[in-house]
Amino acid sequence: MLIGEFAEAVGSTKDTVRFYTRLGLLVAGERTAGQRTYAVYDEDQVDRFVFIAQCKALGFTLDEIGNGLREHEAGTLTESRQQEILEAKLRSIEERIAALRQAEKKLRAKVERSGA
Amino acid sequence: MLIGEFAEAVGSTKDTVRFYTRLGLLVAGERTAGQRTYAVYDEDQVDRFVFIAQCKALGFTLDEIGNGLREHEAGTLTESRQQEILEAKLRSIEERIAALRQAEKKLRAKVERSGA
DNA sequence: CTTGACTGTTGACCATGGTCCACACCCTAC
DNA sequence: GTAGGGTGTGGACCATGGTCAACAGTCAAG
Structure with a gap:
């Protein structure tokens, strides 16, 4: 087509x-x-x-x-190569989540400080 | 300077x-x-x-x-305006974390399927 | 007086994932 | 034969956060 x-x-x-x-x-x-x-x-x-x-x-x-x-x-x-790629991506996603969590934590601290 | x-x-x-x-x-x-x-x-x-x-x-x-x-x-x-901005950003961070978690979940499913 | 270090402006370039536009060609229907 | 719809190419443009290079002026030291 x-x-x-x-x-x-x-x-x-x-x-x-x-x-x-x-x-x-x-x-x-x-x-x-x-x-x-x-x-x-x-x-x-x-x-x-x-x-x-x-x-x-x-x-x-x-x-x-x-x-x-x-x-x-x-x-x-190969299967193992696929596995490897998926796991690497999983790790990078976890890293990004951790980084966002860090920011989240700091933000929450700020919100509480100014809100209290 | x-x-x-x-x-x-x-x-x-x-x-x-x-x-x-x-x-x-x-x-x-x-x-x-x-x-x-x-x-x-x-x-x-x-x-x-x-x-x-x-x-x-x-x-x-x-x-x-x-x-x-x-x-x-x-x-x-104002203080409340700052609060508002911080909370909005907090929400957007939580959304991004949720989206990444979704991806993570799907990836894990894939890893387990091919790894099993 | 020249060299080197510092600065300014302008504009191009990087990655990312497209989107849009003009121009030109193709084929079909009327 | 002409309009309309589809297609291809080339390139510009969007946001994001810079980075780099070229060219030119300024200033202090030697």
Whole structure:
């Protein structure tokens, strides 16, 4: 399908799809028409887009997702490697939570001081 | 003092100080020399910079800090207003923590699924 | 009088994840 | 043949918080 239909199918926009394609997160086929070529996306790319969206929801950046997909393509994305990546992200999330908690604690102290 | 000394005093860089000054977070005096004027910072600005740094550590953006400082200058930054701002930030921090926790939960589920 | 240190202005650049715009081409329907 | 809808490319632009580089003026020391 062409980009418009694809974007519609995954609930995104053509611009975002082009952006992901430029980043190599999605792979488009080509259809020539006159002197022009149009990008064509198949069902695999729909799955891929859904996967990307899920990873994003888990806190991965597009860059990290791209690396993961490349590892997958290269065949180096073993179970243990996946485990490793997930756990690393888990740790970084925990770190961010801890940092926010620190700020929260300080804020609470301030609120109590000025509110008391 | 001139910008270099000031930046040194607050443990920052000249570029950052200029950046904050452009944003109106810091206010510089002027000293003319020849056809040029140099920015001059006094002790008040040191305190101000320290305050900004503390706010940043609490999770406020420079924009929010600027608004707070302007309210302070306008005399509308009452105790209750401060309380309000701190509590709003507290809420937004809690929201972010909750969002990260969601991601964490999903990640843990994934880790356990693939690890089991 | 020249060198070096300091400063100012302007504007580009970094990452992040897009969004939007103009311009040009393609195909179909009328 | 022309309008309308779709598409592609290139580039600008948004927020966020700076960072860096080029160019030019100032000032003190040697």
